[in-house]
Amino acid sequence: MAGITPGESRQRELWRRLDTVMDPELDESVVAMGFVESATVATDGRVAVAFRLPTYWCSPNFAFLMLEDLRDALTGLSWAPQFQLTLRDHLMGEEINAALAAGQSFDEIVGRLAPDADIRGLRETFSMKAFKRRQEAVLLAARASGIADAAILRLTCAELGTLEAPVARYLAALAARFPDHHAGASAFVTWEGAALRADDLPRYMAALRSVRINMEFSGALCRGLRESRYHEVVRGEDGEPTLADFVLGRAGVSEMQEQGRR
């Protein structure tokens, strides 16, 4: 892989940045969901990103959150380029794109287009749901590995590392919620910061499960609808890797060469 050109390097950085943006309702990367239709870097460094959602009717409030994060991600690019961010095929597309092009802040945009919307409150709600879903994944993994409930609740953050689960994602959510939470502290606390009791764990797990059920419903629908709308194979169990997957190192070089031969 010698001889990466500056253009390729910028392209990689761009996709990596975009991949940090989550669909807040699903807690999945907008790149993995296929919402980034295109992301290009011109020879003069200027960036153009086209963003799309699974349906014309997708909640504009959710679009606001993702576009705000996308804009932050683009602002953080190392070569500080001019960029154009466009929302495609959406009910509110025209108004939102005009506001984006005019460089309005999201508070201004939301204030004008959705004066009743509580976008900050919505963000908080989604952060809570993502926290709970990530926590459930780790708790289930701990149970599956045979640890008793009482012992699970005694695990510290540092001790989670051995589990087969997306521990890093959970710890990131935990750190975002409780910046002072240290590695030696209990790994499992409620969103409100309370300790968990073993005898209360079944009830607590049921509540986490219902959060996941709702999020999975939305995630499955979004994937299916997007696939249907844009007639593309969604990357999944049998999906083919996309350019972004190569850039982000999710797919191997051999697959890339294989695809290049087609």
Next chain:
Amino acid sequence: MFKTPDGKEIFVVDGHTHFWDGSPENQRNIHGKQFIECFYGYHTALSPKEQLWAKEKFERYTADDLYHDLFIDGPDDVAIVQSTYLKDFYKKGFNTIERNFEVAQRCPERFIVNGAFDPRDGEKAIEYIHFMKETYDIKGVKMYTAEWNGASRGWKLTDPAAYRCFELCEKLGIRNIHVHKGPTITPLTRDAFDVADVDDAATDFQGLNWIVEHCGLPRLDDFCWIAVQESNVYGGLAVALPFIHSRPRYFAEVISELLFWLGPDRILFGSDYAIWTPRWLVERFWSFELPEDIAKERGVQLTPEIKEKILGLNAARLYDIDVAAKRASLARAPLSIAAE
């Protein structure tokens, strides 16, 4: 009627069906185009491959298609056909009560035609409810709270204008209020499919049955919480059930939650035809078994008796269908259509 592999005859009431016209000729604007495309997206996203329709057929299918898919190839004994007007999107409306009543005329015994009204129309809504009762003797209505109406992008069941309408429904014996509570889409400024308003409406109108279509997904927990406290709240399985094909384990979790919170007497089958056809849904549902760990976790069962309730007996109770009498009369007049 659905015949099980061991020969038992199961009475099927399909609680949620449509006879729409979403064709380009009927589309008023881009929204009409995008609306039917979104439906088609649901169809293609969750149907087994062999059940997929061409877009043109999906936009506007015939009355014969409907009879065939519901009653001849399909297992429905009775279909509840819901009305959704969407006149801001479609010139003649999407599926109006007139259109539904007409399709029901060929075999009226097999249809329950539900109406619809928009409380934001004020006095006109009141008059329209009277009209529907007198003309079509409706027993239920479908409420679509995210419908556009002029500058308005949605309404709530608890709006005072809506309460006036529900008072009239109760008085006239229109007892079954189907409420669409589904995935989050527009309107812009609030979540019109938030289920919280069902809680208040169901408390304030104990004489009405509140059937929450799509179980409020993706707000299943909110919905279940409300349903536990309000015994006149029911869950419609449309949209949840097709997951039985693509994600059976996920469907098991959803139905287990419903069984745990609502119990087996308040869950209703609905195909959401023509988004999905009832035959494959009923076949899969009948042969479906809860994975042991999920059943154990929630302490619920999905026995043949419970499936029979969900597939028809629960809805029959809401719509005063005498199952034995209906079975006998349907058997005396077998359905046939020329278009084969």
